[in-house]
Amino acid sequence: MKRLSDLVNIRSGYTFRTAIDTYGSGDTEVIQAKDLNSDFSFVTRPKVNFPGGDSHLLRPGDILVSARGLSKAILFQDASKKAVASSSLFVLHPKNNSVNPEFITMFFNSAVGMKAVFELSSGASVRSITKDNFGQISIPDIPPDKERALGRAVQSIDDYLSLIREKEIYLDNIRESIITSTLKETTA
Template sequence: MSAKKTITTVTLNDCVTIQAGYPFRGAISPILSGSVKAVQAKDISPLGELLTDNLITTDLTGKREADWLKQGDVLFSAKGSKHLASYVSRQLERTTCAPSLFLLRIKAQWQNKVNPQFLTWQLNQSPVQTYLKRSAEGSFQISIRKPVLAATPIALPDIETQNTIAKLYEASIKENALLHKLINNRQQQLNAIATDLIQNSK
């Protein structure tokens, strides 16, 4: 009989650095000739997938340099009705994030102990989401403050288990995206049939 594997409980702040997104002045305006791209909350799907095809192109409006997103980073939407985490699965050229997002980056000493994609999955699951809802502030524009996010309890199994869950999570996102695409394609087909029937009716 195999021994039960140990699960360690830590706070999010123990294993990641938490940095607010770039402090753009006001709304982020599209600039066709801009030199940077910015991830906003709308670029995170309801499943937690980072959608990078239509990122806004703009320019930095402040004096400080941006924190450029790296593969392995985790973004967390701190404002709005949904507080989802999203995994940065590939390198993005000169891309930062809006101030409504927190940038989470695994600390050096935790690199071999925490899978960031597993961490993303756990942040989006009901135990953490329940904790965040209890701690959220505001009635209309609900927000998660940095100290609340930092204190989020995280359960860490061994890295092999984390890797397995991360792969399952990645597969589930791809499967859901494919399913939604099939549903949308079928609906468009039915809409076209309905339009054709009306146009050809006497």
């Protein structure tokens, strides 16, 4: 087993001083804990005129993990997108190229990973974990080729599920459009 803090640099997401919707519209997406799901790639998120520095911006290969509630995780991969994580997230950045971000993302989305976070969390109604405790989580040490294969396989499945969900949304929009236009024709 390896300690998470030996594999990645861990930082908290950016703390906005006021509600996100009070910031002017801009070009920087704000990713929040509620966004960490299978719809991640096509969910509309607030875009703000970001007041922080470039060091807060996400880079491809960053892993976003919820610091509160269930430990959902996603791998940020979009180099063309300017984005920042909110303070409800931890941002994990691999310390070197031998660290596999797909594997770590898969670990935190697994029952084993969720249990590890839960055991180090505290709180009555909404559990949360400190950055120090989060860094103490033990990540299974398996051969790098198996780690890469497992991480890629699970990431491919997650990507496929996202495409299916995107298609469902697209078809729902077509259905709604057909219904709306038909009803407008009959009431006109």
